[in-house]
Amino acid sequence: MKCAVIVLPGSNCDRDIAVALRKVSGKKVSMIWHKETKIPKLDLIVIPGGFSYGDYLRSGAMAAHSPVIREVVSHSKKGALVLGICNGFQILTESGLLPGVLLRNASLKFICRNVHLRVESINNPFTKGYTKKQTVKIPIAHGDGNYFINKNGIKEIEDNEQIAFRYCNAKGEINTESNPNGSLMNIAGILNRNKNVLGMMPHPERVSDKFTGGSDGEILFQGIVEGLSK
Amino acid sequence: MKQEQEITPEIIRNHNLSDQEFRKIKKILGRLPNLTELGIFSVMWSEHCSYKSSKKWLQTLPTKAPWVICGPGENAGIVDAKDNDAIVFKMESHNHPSFIEPFQGAATGVGGILRDVFTMGARPVANMNVLKFGSPDHPKTRHLVSGVSAGIGSYGNCVGIPTVGGECEFHKSYNGNILVNAMTVGLAKKNKIFYSKAKGENNPVVYVGSKTGRDGIHGATMASAEFDDAAEKKRPTVQVGDPFVEKLLLEACLELMKTDAIVAIQDMGAAGFTSSSFEMASKGNCGIEINLDKVPLREKSMTPYEIMLSESQERMLMVIKSGHEKKAKRIFKKWELEFAVVGRLTNSGRMILRMNNQKAADLPIKPLVSSAPFYNRPWKKPSIQKKLTAKKPPPQKHMNKILLQLLGSTSICSKEWVWEQYDHMVMTDTLQSPGGDSAVVRIHGTNKGIAISTDSKPRYCIADPEEGGVQIVAETWRNLTAVGATPLAITDNLNFGNPEKKEIMGQFVCCIKGIKKACTKLKFPVVSGNVSFYNETNNLGILPTPVIGGIGILKDFRKHISYGFKESGDTIMILGTTKGHVGSSIYLKEIEKKEEGAPPKVDLDAEKQNGDFVRKLIEAGMITACHDVSDGGVAVTVAEMTLSKKIGATIALPKKKNIPSYAWLFGEDQSRYIITTKNPAPILKKAKNKRIPLYVLGKTGGDMLVFGDEIAISLRDVRESHEKWLPKYMKGKN
Numbered sequence: 001m002k003c004a005v006i007v008l009p010g011s012n013c014d015r016d017i018a019v020a021l022r023k024v025s026g027k028k029v030s031m032i033w034h035k036e037t038k039i040p041k042l043d044l045i046v047i048p049g050g051f052s053y054g055d056y057l058r059s060g061a062m063a064a065h066s067p068v069i070r071e072v073v074s075h076s077k078k079g080a081l082v083l084g085i086c087n088g089f090q091i092l093t094e095s096g097l098l099p100g101v102l103l104r105n106a107s108l109k110f111i112c113r114n115v116h117l118r119v120e121s122i123n124n125p126f127t128k129g130y131t132k133k134q135t136v137k138i139p140i141a142h143g144d145g146n147y148f149i150n151k152n153g154i155k156e157i158e159d160n161e162q163i164a165f166r167y168c169n170a171k172g173e174i175n176t177e178s179n180p181n182g183s184l185m186n187i188a189g190i191l192n193r194n195k196n197v198l199g200m201m202p203h204p205e206r207v208s209d210k211f212t213g214g215s216d217g218e219i220l221f222q223g224i225v226e227g228l229s230k
Numbered sequence: 231m232k233q234e235q236e237i238t239p240e241i242i243r244n245h246n247l248s249d250q251e252f253r254k255i256k257k258i259l260g261r262l263p264n265l266t267e268l269g270i271f272s273v274m275w276s277e278h279c280s281y282k283s284s285k286k287w288l289q290t291l292p293t294k295a296p297w298v299i300c301g302p303g304e305n306a307g308i309v310d311a312k313d314n315d316a317i318v319f320k321m322e323s324h325n326h327p328s329f330i331e332p333f334q335g336a337a338t339g340v341g342g343i344l345r346d347v348f349t350m351g352a353r354p355v356a357n358m359n360v361l362k363f364g365s366p367d368h369p370k371t372r373h374l375v376s377g378v379s380a381g382i383g384s385y386g387n388c389v390g391i392p393t394v395g396g397e398c399e400f401h402k403s404y405n406g407n408i409l410v411n412a413m414t415v416g417l418a419k420k421n422k423i424f425y426s427k428a429k430g431e432n433n434p435v436v437y438v439g440s441k442t443g444r445d446g447i448h449g450a451t452m453a454s455a456e457f458d459d460a461a462e463k464k465r466p467t468v469q470v471g472d473p474f475v476e477k478l479l480l481e482a483c484l485e486l487m488k489t490d491a492i493v494a495i496q497d498m499g500a501a502g503f504t505s506s507s508f509e510m511a512s513k514g515n516c517g518i519e520i521n522l523d524k525v526p527l528r529e530k531s532m533t534p535y536e537i538m539l540s541e542s543q544e545r546m547l548m549v550i551k552s553g554h555e556k557k558a559k560r561i562f563k564k565w566e567l568e569f570a571v572v573g574r575l576t577n578s579g580r581m582i583l584r585m586n587n588q589k590a591a592d593l594p595i596k597p598l599v600s601s602a603p604f605y606n607r608p609w610k611k612p613s614i615q616k617k618l619t620a621k622k623p624p625p626q627k628h629m630n631k632i633l634l635q636l637l638g639s640t641s642i643c644s645k646e647w648v649w650e651q652y653d654h655m656v657m658t659d660t661l662q663s664p665g666g667d668s669a670v671v672r673i674h675g676t677n678k679g680i681a682i683s684t685d686s687k688p689r690y691c692i693a694d695p696e697e698g699g700v701q702i703v704a705e706t707w708r709n710l711t712a713v714g715a716t717p718l719a720i721t722d723n724l725n726f727g728n729p730e731k732k733e734i735m736g737q738f739v740c741c742i743k744g745i746k747k748a749c750t751k752l753k754f755p756v757v758s759g760n761v762s763f764y765n766e767t768n769n770l771g772i773l774p775t776p777v778i779g780g781i782g783i784l785k786d787f788r789k790h791i792s793y794g795f796k797e798s799g800d801t802i803m804i805l806g807t808t809k810g811h812v813g814s815s816i817y818l819k820e821i822e823k824k825e826e827g828a829p830p831k832v833d834l835d836a837e838k839q840n841g842d843f844v845r846k847l848i849e850a851g852m853i854t855a856c857h858d859v860s861d862g863g864v865a866v867t868v869a870e871m872t873l874s875k876k877i878g879a880t881i882a883l884p885k886k887k888n889i890p891s892y893a894w895l896f897g898e899d900q901s902r903y904i905i906t907t908k909n910p911a912p913i914l915k916k917a918k919n920k921r922i923p924l925y926v927l928g929k930t931g932g933d934m935l936v937f938g939d940e941i942a943i944s945l946r947d948v949r950e951s952h953e954k955w956l957p958k959y960m961k962g963k964n
Contacts, residue, residue: 010477020658051388054473141653141655203655213658
């Protein structure tokens with residue numbers, strides 16, 4: 001099983017993800033610099049959080065055009081798993097691998113806090129470590145996490161079970177109070193049609209250690225690694 | 231020498247130089263300076279860079295201990311964390327710029343302190359900050375809170391360093407001068423620390439980072455003068471930050487530091503190119519020649535004056551070993567940063583600047599630095615508030631109401647609205663987040679932890695500067711202890727009004743005396759610091775606000791403890807003596823609307839004894855929660871402990887009524903901790919043997935907070951009072 005984390009200028013969760021992945025897989029995680037135009041065959045590519053290229057344009061918009069992301073797109077077409085977290089999710093929507101867009105948070109403020117998520121789909125290689133409708137606690141830290149998609153788009157991703165996570169409260173209830181950023185239908189993470197690309201705003205790598213937050217995020221990495229090791 | 235224009239008395243005045251200082255300049259040069267040289271003198275001799283009013287007193291502070299690797303005088307202080315780990319830290323103010331342009335002022339404050347730390351070879355691992363705003367009903371306050379918190383967040387979040395805690399307080403004395411003090415803590419390897427002492431004739435002087443523009447010219451001079459109503463006009467002197475470039479610069483510098491190319495390195499902070507080049511050369515007794523044509527510029531036709539005085543951000547100056555230029559350049563180009571060899575070291579002892587084949591300046595380095603003005607400013611012992619005795623009977627209000635009002639007061643209420651905008655989790659080593667007694671971060675990949683606390687108590691410092699100085703150091707020490715850490719050292723950020731006034735200088739001197747006393751007794755040396763004077767507008771100064779940033783170490787981070795109650799049925803105890811001290815308390819300020827009375831005196835022997843005792847209990851795993859008793863006294867402290875897990879408490883009031891209840895509940899006697907345990911007997915026995923005052927207060931549990939027959943409040947009310955004020959205020963609803 002081969003895993004890699006993309007390092008863009010301005011990425012800042014790259015190390016955190018590598019640490020979490022190494023912990024569950026016991027294997028080396030390679031770090032791929034943004035100027036790479038050829039990347040080797042990989043089973044899992046993670047695009048980390050951060051502020052790629054400073055995010056002075058729309059978040060993720062610059063990165064979507066970097067050489068390495070073009071490579072990521074082509075690998076995903078060949079079936080490699082691609083996971084985008086936070087800024088990684090923004091890059092995936094900007095590059096067209098995932099539908100919809102991430103707007104400025106409804107509060108117009110950057111928000112860093114623990115939130116609850118309800119696992120909406122386990123029928124994919126990413127979230128199968130969870131049980132369906134399980135409530136998990138994973139933190140968010142973003143200024144642009146307000147997911148939006150048009151009417152046809154929302155119908156399509158619903159029909160095709162592409163919604164992976166939705167923001168909820170501790171009891172698993174999905175409502176306006178439990179929506180931290182104004183996302184449409186409290187959407188926190190979505191899959192592509194083929195279910196080999198997942199983008200999510202919350203940071204599972206921050207809850208992959210019982211001393212610094214818990215293990216609700218570790219389950220995600222475990223699920224992915226177990227699937228790939230088979 | 232190129233003479234750009236005639237030096238008139240007006241130009242001298244505009245550079246904040248006194249007539250006496252100008253005469254000194256002429257004597258050093260043996261001629262009249264040109265404008266560039268005058269500009270260089272003015273920033274090097276500004277209060278901000280030369281510490282001319284404060285040096286005499288700063289020199290009295292204790293700075294040494296066996297665990298101190300580097301004390302004041304470098305970019306940051308360094309302490310030993312064993313196993314070749316070194317903790318690098320410093321706090322710095324960005325008060326004046328933040329008032330004029332809150333977002334950029336605060337953001338670049340964070341940027342500057344980050345650079346101070348990574349210049350020394352450390353990867354920053356945590357940011358903290360102390361913020362003081364004016365009265366909530368002042369028309370500017372809301373805008374300043376909003377801009378400053380967003381600015382701090384935007385910079386730290388983008389660079390990817392967690393902002394793990396701090397303080398935020400409001401008082402009318404900051405109406406015209408807010409305080410933004412930012413602290414960074416970094417980790418380096420003890421055998422890979424970088425200093426700013428230049429050496430080696432002919433070694434290249436290298437400029438890296440962003441290009442130089444016209445922003446921030448004379449920022450250091452601005453920070454050395456009072457404001458008047460036209461302060462806003464100084465907006466062009468505020469720098470603009472680019473945290474993305476900072477992140478690249480951080481990674482590039484750390485990558486180059488893995489090689490052996492660097493001889494000396496210094497960030498271009500206040501007074502930019504001028505102070506970085508002078509400091510490096512003067513520390514190494516070198517000369518330096520700079521070709522200003524080589525400096526990467528953002529704007530066309532900048533003059534030598536502008537280049538030398540620009541405070542453009544995200545720039546560094548290095549001296550590297552001759553022959554290592556290519557290797558170094560490759561790294562900076564990889565990170566898409568400017569890299570330019572701008573000069574060489576010489577043995578002339580002079581700084582010579584050239585531009586367009588002309589000499590733009592020729593200055594002797596040592597005399598300029600060593601004859602920097604050194605003032606023994608006259609000072610007057612401040613009048614000290616008299617001791618108040620708690621009145622009997624207590625005031626009319628019901629205790630329930632008093633407690634709720636205190637929890638919702640601007641000093642005590644939750645500041646989550648602010649710190650929620652800070653990424654406090656990135657790097658995944660944060661063990662205790664904002665809101666606790668100290669923040670705790672793990673030393674990555676080890677079992678060690680660093681505890682960090684920032685503290686200030688301006689209301690005590692105005693009432694009695696010396697006692698206030700003692701108290702803030704003791705409180706920092708206590709906060710570090712309360713999470714189980716062994717306190718190591720502090721950085722101090724001394725914010726005061728105009729030192730040319732005897733009263734203000736007296737506040738400064740007495741605060742330093744207090745700080746010195748506590749640091750000496752607690753073996754808690756000062757290893758770095760910053761002074762910010764002239765925090766005055768229209769002749770009105772701020773409360774004397776020395777701020778302490780302390781560092782402690784946990785040998786085993788897994789033993790750290792937080793202040794929230796953990797389970798129902800635990801025994802609650804108080805360690806330390808309660809006398810019901812109400813002078814200068816939050817109770818007096820909020821409930822009786824009085825800011826008066828002597829502040830509580832800290833008995834440093836008791837402080838040390840109680841703290842060492844509590845730390846041992848934590849290390850032995852004998853207690854389940856620990857919280858230092860601070861603003862609002864026992865009642866507020868216990869109320870805060872109920873918050874995180876929604877566990878209530880029932881406390882019995884002392885049977886002997888020698889202290890009025892309200893003073894027992896809300897008094898701010900020092901050196902106290904509230905602790906909880908499952909097994910009180912052995913702890914009580916230990917305390918008795920050591921003659922440490924320790925008393926059982928009650929038990930945790932239920933959904934009410936009860937103090938005898940004086941207070942009974944639901945946890946929902948406790949939480950609501952604590953949380954509601956700031957978000958509501960920021961929405962403009964109160």
